[in-house]
Amino acid sequence: MVDVCFGSSAKGALKLARHVGKGKDGPSAIAFIGEEPISRREKKEAIRRIRAEQEARQRYAVPLEGSTGDVVSVSFGLSMGEIASPLTMDGGPRERLIRRWITAAPWGESEAEELEESARAFWESCKADWNALAARARGGEPVRIWVDPSPDALCGLLAVAQLLVSLEVPLAPVTAVSLPGFFCREDGKLIAHTQWGDVPPEEFGRFLPRAEVLPPLLLSRLAGRWRSLQEENAPLRAVVGGRIVSVGETFYDGMIRRSFPGKRFRVGELIGQVLTRYPVGIGDWLVAQRIRVLLDRGELRWAEGEPQAFYGGTVEVPGGQ
Template sequence: MLELCFSQSARGGLRCAQHCGGGGRKIIGVIVGCDDGRPATRKEIRQAQKQAQQKREALDREAIPLGGTAADVLGLSLGLDMEDIREPLGEARRELLRRWYDGNDEAADQDWQETLESADRLRACGTGDAVRIWVDHTPSSACGLLHAASILEKTGAAVSVVPLPRWREEGKAVVSYQGWGEVEPELFGHFLSREEPVPPLILGVMASRWRELQQENAPLRAVVNGRVRSVGADFYDGLIRKHIPEGQTKIALIIGDVLGWEKPGIGDIWLVERIRWMLSAGELRMVREDRERFYRSVVERA
């Protein structure tokens, strides 16, 4: 069984989920914050560590290992909801991903090579192979699923999907999810009950939709009313404007508020691009620029 996902964090989670459980994992440290802004006391830190360790032990008891080996976990971490998709595995996409890695070319090139190897494994599948695809609520995952369908449609492989639930009860609390990268590895196995097959006809329909999106080649793709659609570059601008306060503010705070409150299912990369556009268009004014860390720059409404 090949396990396929569409982000590096989900890929790491799946690999851990293959052989999770059994105990022995200890909490090394925790981050403790106080609502009133004061430093946490030693007692509060010890209490937080105790609670975290109890949660870790409970997860170990609940764990359902997926089995398999790390080589069975494939990732197409391509961010296909953004920019040109005419050649998803071409040099233009590679250069785009390198830009997103903010100068860490070594890590970018390693991830790119692993992505190409994953695509090759999918193309080499035959009628005796099975591919289980872990899909979530992010636009990049929705686009990744359609792209994967275009690779797999003629292989004859048995394809299934495991959709991520919107939420899960945890005691008296409700935990909501956007992507598989947010899920503890011990819980992946619990969601196998949601697995459903993708018949060849449906796989072909998804592949056809991907080719339509490639022809449209819009600046962005988003999930609108449950369907992947081509949208304009300004699709998320309203969310950004909603969180630009009066007066001066750091770019990092704007981005954090958009991601935290609106949960658009995208990362910070496109939001940064649009803030740069707002600066160039005169909608925002740079008050204090940090040339090393753009996120620390201070802006205000023009």
């Protein structure tokens, strides 16, 4: 069986989900990140809570079958940019968007050559996963799709449906596992996630009973919806009323304006406010691009810091609005 997800974090978690369960150690690296120092007592208490949570997840973990090679990710960021061109075309709009995305060094800490190499490797990985999915589905392997309400995942689901339908061969069962808004764990703790990339590896197995078969007729309809979006070829696609639709490039600008932390603030702080206040499944890179547009329009003004370290720079609202 091929497991399909829609992001690098989910891909890594699905691979690790093959190796979880009782008697197995969970993650052991714990980092404390922040500007303010914490006391020794606070650190010990935080470590205690984290380890207790790790142990709880391991106790209730259900490992997934298969190997890490059974996981592929459609990580093209399909909710953004041009989608009418062939998806895996070298030098095409999709590769150019991914290059801009991966080579953006928001804190100004990376070398350009390293970023370019990361972008090339990521693009090759995206193509390899896409081609592997096509080959294995054509070869008769079942496909299981892990879908959540984020724009990239819903676009990815439609694109995968179009790929499978285009193979024009009898398909093994295609199923989809939808991420619930929340669930109650065996220890009584209420857990909520917005994307599969946020789900710990230990928790994936518990969602297997939610898998639903996508019959050929439904796959055809999903594929048709993707073709419609390709014809519209809007700058962005967003979730509106639970449905993925084409929207203009300014769609998220109002969310950004409503999230201004004050009259003067760091770019990274504003991005954090947007993503926390509006958990609509978009990433920091898209928000940062729209902030740049607001700067170009004069709705914000660069106040302090190096533009190369964009997230660490300070901006202000002109006229103290």
